[in-house]
Amino acid sequence: VKVFLGERLIEAAQARIPPEDRGFLLGDGVFETFGVKAGQARDVPAHLERLRAGLSALGFHPALSDADLEAALAETIAANGVETGSARLTLSRGPGPRGLVPPEPSTPTLLITAQPRTGAPPGPAKAAIATVTRRNEHSPLARLKTLNYLDSVLALNEARAKGADEALLLNTAGRLACASAANLYLVISGQAVTPPVVEGVLPGTVRRHLLDGGEATERALFPADAAQASEAFLTSSAGVRAVVAVDGRPVGDGRPGPVFERIAAAFG
Amino acid sequence: VKVFLGERLIEAAQARIPPEDRGFLLGDGVFETFGVKAGQARDVPAHLERLRAGLSALGFHPALSDADLEAALAETIAANGVETGSARLTLSRGPGPRGLVPPEPSTPTLLITAQPRTGAPPGPAKAAIATVTRRNEHSPLARLKTLNYLDSVLALNEARAKGADEALLLNTAGRLACASAANLYLVISGQAVTPPVVEGVLPGTVRRHLLDGGEATERALFPADAAQASEAFLTSSAGVRAVVAVDGRPVGDGRPGPVFERIAAAFG
Numbered sequence: 001v002k003v004f005l006g007e008r009l010i011e012a013a014q015a016r017i018p019p020e021d022r023g024f025l026l027g028d029g030v031f032e033t034f035g036v037k038a039g040q041a042r043d044v045p046a047h048l049e050r051l052r053a054g055l056s057a058l059g060f061h062p063a064l065s066d067a068d069l070e071a072a073l074a075e076t077i078a079a080n081g082v083e084t085g086s087a088r089l090t091l092s093r094g095p096g097p098r099g100l101v102p103p104e105p106s107t108p109t110l111l112i113t114a115q116p117r118t119g120a121p122p123g124p125a126k127a128a129i130a131t132v133t134r135r136n137e138h139s140p141l142a143r144l145k146t147l148n149y150l151d152s153v154l155a156l157n158e159a160r161a162k163g164a165d166e167a168l169l170l171n172t173a174g175r176l177a178c179a180s181a182a183n184l185y186l187v188i189s190g191q192a193v194t195p196p197v198v199e200g201v202l203p204g205t206v207r208r209h210l211l212d213g214g215e216a217t218e219r220a221l222f223p224a225d226a227a228q229a230s231e232a233f234l235t236s237s238a239g240v241r242a243v244v245a246v247d248g249r250p251v252g253d254g255r256p257g258p259v260f261e262r263i264a265a266a267f268g
Numbered sequence: 269v270k271v272f273l274g275e276r277l278i279e280a281a282q283a284r285i286p287p288e289d290r291g292f293l294l295g296d297g298v299f300e301t302f303g304v305k306a307g308q309a310r311d312v313p314a315h316l317e318r319l320r321a322g323l324s325a326l327g328f329h330p331a332l333s334d335a336d337l338e339a340a341l342a343e344t345i346a347a348n349g350v351e352t353g354s355a356r357l358t359l360s361r362g363p364g365p366r367g368l369v370p371p372e373p374s375t376p377t378l379l380i381t382a383q384p385r386t387g388a389p390p391g392p393a394k395a396a397i398a399t400v401t402r403r404n405e406h407s408p409l410a411r412l413k414t415l416n417y418l419d420s421v422l423a424l425n426e427a428r429a430k431g432a433d434e435a436l437l438l439n440t441a442g443r444l445a446c447a448s449a450a451n452l453y454l455v456i457s458g459q460a461v462t463p464p465v466v467e468g469v470l471p472g473t474v475r476r477h478l479l480d481g482g483e484a485t486e487r488a489l490f491p492a493d494a495a496q497a498s499e500a501f502l503t504s505s506a507g508v509r510a511v512v513a514v515d516g517r518p519v520g521d522g523r524p525g526p527v528f529e530r531i532a533a534a535f536g
Contacts, residue, residue, distance in 0.1 A: 003287055016284035017292050019271055019379050024285050025358065026417035027295030058418070059425055086366065090293065098354065098383050100417065100424050100448055111287050115366050136404035138440045139419055148416035149294035149368065150326070151407055156368050157327055172406045172440045180368055 002079045004072045004112035009079050012113075021109055023092025026100070027147040029109070030054035031090040034073065035237045036114065039083050041073050043237070046205040051091065054144040060093045062108040069110075076112040085116040086238065092147065121268075124242040124256050125234070127179065128164035129223060130155035135178065137171040137200030145202060149181075156180040166234070168246065171200040176221040182234035182241070183207040185216055186225055187252075187259045192216040192233075206235035206267050215263060231257035233264075240264040270347045272340045272380035277347050280381075289377055291360025294368070295415040297377070298322035299358040302341065303505040304382065307351050309341050311505070314473040319359065322412040328361045330376040337378075344380040354506065355382040360415065389536075392510040392524050393502070395447065396432035397491060398423035403446065405439040405468030413470060417449075424448040434502065436514065439468040444489040450502035450509070451475040453484055454493055455520075455527045460484040460501075474503035474535050483531060499525035501532075508532040 001012040022028035032051050034041040041047075048066045055061055064072075069089065077087050094107040133151045135142055155167035159180075168184060171177045177195055178184050183204040185192045192210065196218040197203050210216040226232060230252040232243035240263055242256035256264075269280040290296035300319050302309040309315075316334045323329055332340075337357065345355050362375040401419045403410055423435035427448075436452060439445045445463055446452050451472040453460045460478065464486040465471050478484040494500060498520040500511035508531055510524035524532075 005287065012287065015287045017287055017289070019273065019280065019283045019285055019381065021285070021292065024289065024292040024360070024379075025299070025356075025415065026421060027415050028418060028421055031293075057422070088293075088366070092292070098356070098381075100421050101428070102421070102425070111292075113287065113366075133408060134404065134406035136402065136407065136419075136440065138402035139404065140401060140422065141418055146418055147293065147295050148418045150296060150409055150414055150416045151404075153294060153296055153368050153370070154325070154408065157370070160369070172404065 002076065004076045004110065006110060009075060015111070017109065017111070018095050020095040021092055022094065022096045022102070023090070023109060023147055028058065029090060029092030029147045030058065031088055031145055031147065033237050034087045034089070035239070036077055036082050036085045036087055039077060041077060041087055043205045044070055044073070046208060050145060050203065050205070051089070054146060055091065057140050057144055058093065060102065060106045060108055062091055062110060064110065072110070072112055077114045080114045082114045082116045085114065087112060087114040090147070121239060122165070122241060124244040125165040126245040127166045127168050127243045128159040128162045128247055130158055130167045130169050132158045133169070135169040135171045135200040137173070137177070137198065142200035143197050143202060152180040166243065170223065174223070175199055176223060176225070177201050179234045182236035185233050185235070186221055186229035187231035187257065188225065188229050192259055192263070193219040193221065195219070195221050204235060205237060206240070209267060210235065210263065226251060231259050233260040235267065240268045270344065272344045272378065274378060277343060283379070285377065285379070286363050288363040289360055290362065290364045290370070291358070291377060291415055296326065297358060297360030297415045298326065299356055299413055299415065301505050302355045302357070303507070304345055304350050304353045304355055307345060309345060309355055311473040312338055312341070314476060318413060318471065318473070319357070322414060323359065325408050325412055326361065328370065328374045328376055330359055330378060332378065340378070340380055345382045348382045350382045350384050353382065353384040355380060358415070389507060390433070390509060392512040393433040394513040395434045395436050395511045396427040396430045396515055398426055398435045398437050400426045401437070403437040403439045403468040405441070405445070405466065410468035411465050411470060420448040434511065438491065442491070443467055444491060444493070445469050447502045450504035453501050453503070454489055454497035455499035455525065456493065456497050460527055460531070461487040461489065463487070463489050472503060473505060474508070477535060478503065478531065494519060499527050501528040503535065508536045
């Protein structure tokens with residue numbers, strides 16, 4: 001297994017993140033996960049655009065162009081022989097002294113890994129609405145893909161402890177925001193609807209395709225809407241996944257439905 | 269410089285966090301920062317109690333007793349010859365496969381660093397109330413010291429860009445919660461008051477001493493309260509710091525006051 005660290009590919013076993021890296025100490029960084037098909041990362045421009053938005057919000061920038069990042073990504077995927085799977089590009093602010101004040105200039109840490117898909121894609125999900133935590137729509141971090149991922153970890157752990165496969169997170173206003181690492185859609189009156197990003201939602205790349213293509217529209221969603229929906233599903237760079245139950249109650253007839261099937265065929 | 273990593277002290281330059289560590293990838297871990305005086309970490313039992321609370325919330329546990337952790341901490345402080353300064357103990361969930369689901373069992377990563385204090389303690393702070401983000405009192409993370417520290421980094425960066433020294437964070441309800449890495453107190457009618465932890469506040473170790481000793485009481489605080497306060501100050505394991513202005517307006521007479529002086533003398 002090889003990883004791209006800093007400026008080159010190296011053996012994963014030799015890759016070293018220094019203990020003063022702010023990614024490790026403070027979660028001070030951003031990442032993107034790319035789907036890989038036919039040996040190619042998908043939706044690279046959209047992912048890099050979101051990565052740049054995150055870097056701007058955090059206020060640090062690597063001395064690497066998008067073309068540099070794309071080349072490093074392709075190199076990592078090829079070196080690991082990944083045909084179908086995923087790749088993750090992480091950029092932390094790099095090493096810093098004690099405390100919160102970032103060094104100026106920073107020397108960001110770039111890490112890229114690539115993994116083949118192992119096993120079959122996950123089947124339909126039973127979801128549980130997280131009670132342990134809520135997504136903070138008052139923070140820009142809710143709309144960025146940063147290394148601060150603990151709320152999602154807590155929510156997913158709670159869901160799994162309840163026997164569910166996925167967590168749905170409410171925002172602080174009590175409305176539905178998203179799953180632990182995916183956008184959420186309910187099908188209401190035949191139309192797939194998903195919460196707007198102001199609700200504390202990551203602007204996903206597949207979500208963008210669905211909105212641009214008229215396959216979904218934006219609307220604030222309440223937990224009670226899940227009971228009215230004929231279908232529910234999730235999208236992420238990992239694909240499209242049906243949600244067949246929420247908190248133990250079936251969504252629609254409790255099976256993946258036609259809207260999910262159509263979208264999964266196009267974007268899965 | 270030596271750091272304690274895993275089970276032993278090593279040269280910092282040789283310390284390696286593996287790139288699959290969930291601390292680096294997801295901010296999946298907790299930490300404590302200890303004040304060091306006369307070569308001794310202060311308030312160790314209180315810090316370790318809070319650390320254990322964080323580990324319980326996250327659901328992983330190192331195979332190390334509090335006595336083991338305390339011994340490693342003392343060893344790190346001694347090896348670096350730190351008389352006056354600080355030490356940081358970080359515990360991440362350790363390496364994991366791709367995705368959010370934690371490995372079972374996990375193999376947590378322990379990192380301890382110790383630094384002498386450099387320069388004089390910081391003087392009185394001019395604070396700015398963060399507008400870029402808010403603290404999420406609906407998440408247990410607001411009451412734990414985890415590696416998800418980006419909201420504080422964003423708030424402090426905003427404050428510094430405005431020419432202030434510190435950030436004050438509001439919770440999602442718009443009430444005052446804390447500073448970027450310290451508890452906040454306003455002195456109102458001669459009494460130091462600080463928001464209760466349900467407001468999204470870390471239960472600080474110095475804060476505990478002040479409450480237990482009757483030096484401070486808990487009360488929800490609104491931004492407008494800062495204009496009524498005769499003094500404001502912050503506490504953390506780094507010490508006690510006066511806040512002499514908020515958003516450009518002086519607090520009280522704009523100088524450190526008698527309540528601050530008394531508490532700084534006792535806990536600084």
